[in-house]
Amino acid sequence: MSFLSGLGDLVSNVVSLAVTAYTGNPMLGQLAGGLVGSLLGESGGSGNAAFDSVFNGAFSNGFLNALGS
């Protein structure tokens, strides 16, 4: 899954930090980042870098908003 080595890593770290900040629970933040990273990694790249970039950022944003709210 080399697709995740760039943007995906970054995205899951941001999710982890943001959820930790919103909830005050580092364990939840860590798990949230892991869930997003794994979901995006397992879903694979589409072959279109523009699509992947928009999709990964927006999907992660929605996910962290739901978990952090």
Added chain:
Amino acid sequence: MNKRPAPRPPGRDPEQRQPQEMNATDAAPPVRTVEPLASMHPAPHPAPFDAPQDAPAAVPATRADLVGMLDDLRQRGGVDVADEAAILREYDALAGELRQEKARLAAGFQERLARDGEDDASAWLAGAAEALGRRQGERMRRLLQTIPALAPSQS
């Protein structure tokens, strides 16, 4: 009286960290470009980021990585075996749905790209992908809320 701050190595104080990191980033390769998420979610509290000290550094990129992370959380007392199984069941359902939805959105994106151009196609995709992420995050949140160690802190 009991206001002893947690011991931190020098330079780990969040209030000192920012300028240091900015200097370091100036000198380092530009790896930290997080504009989309960071700009939409300015962190309300700068403090809690020293917690992952005892967390594994690797970011899960596969289901197997996630299983490893859950095992680690179990060893640290965050989840029990039943919680771990429930999280993985929900994860598997979400991953299946995500694959299907992503394929559908990729086809829609290509259509719109050809018909409406990149800006419109990207705006449509961003809205659809965020809604999907929110739906999936809410489903996972409902499950995680049932696990005491994963509940938001009372503040």
